Amino acid sequence: MKAIWNGAIGFGLVNIPIKIYSATETSKLDLDMLDSKDLSNIQFKRVNAHTGKEVKWENIVKGYLIEDHYVVLEEQDFAAAMPEKTKILSIDQFVKEADVDSVYFENPYFLEPQKSGETAYRLLLHALLHTGMAGIGTFVLRESEAIGMIRPYNDEVLMLQRLRFAEEVRDYKDLKLPAAKAPKPAELKMAKSLIEQLSSTFDPTVYEDNYAKALLKIIKQKAKGKTVKAKKTAAPDKGKVVDLMAQLKASLQSRKRKTTAS
Known part of the structure; x- marks a missing residue:
């Protein structure tokens, strides 16, 4: 290091x-940006806004704009x-x-x-x-x-x-948050039971970047000339009113079945 x-x-x-x-x-895959026409690498150049010419690193300085005029800073200024x-x-x-x-x-x-x-x-x-x-x-x-x-x-x-x-943490007051209303006792009891069932000691090694692995698998398949089709997933119905109690009961029962099976 x-x-x-x-x-x-x-x-x-x-x-x-x-x-x-x-x-x-x-852990993200290192993907390059390419021109779709011939798959050539896209290069990013440091270009002078007035001349359009590329500027070498040794000729680049840092400046702060004050009243349409740049004040150039040197290394000793930062120190x-x-x-x-x-x-x-x-x-x-x-x-x-x-x-x-x-x-x-x-x-x-x-x-x-x-x-x-x-x-x-x-x-x-x-x-x-x-x-x-x-x-x-x-x-x-x-x-x-x-x-x-x-x-x-x-x-x-x-x-x-x-x-x-x-000052870097934004204020959340502009968000449309639910009214300060206490949940129903029965719903709260079930939610707490579900939390208790899912409670465990945090182990970061349990979690892996599976998306990167799945994407790499697709890359290797495409390299062999195979066609990859995405599986269809049901989109959540945002406008549908849900039965919260029914969902909580189903979640608890599902968790119990998994525990019993294991």
């Missing part, structure tokens, strides 16, 4: 030199904005991890201690494990400020969970 950030965690007066590595990778946060993620507070709503979660990263930081790294890891807390602070990653939540991934490694700013 390649580190995407080198710096340190500020833990009180203690600095823990660390490297940040992406903790995830995509000068918050020099301390480009190299240090200072923990400002500790919170219960469960108190942070998952709507704020963005990308996860693994933290690796550098040579002089192993002891302090282990100390922070075990302190967070024992207290059930997570450290919150801000830092600059890829030319933008980010909120980071440092938490134990397990008893061996710390994880940095990038968080969204509150």
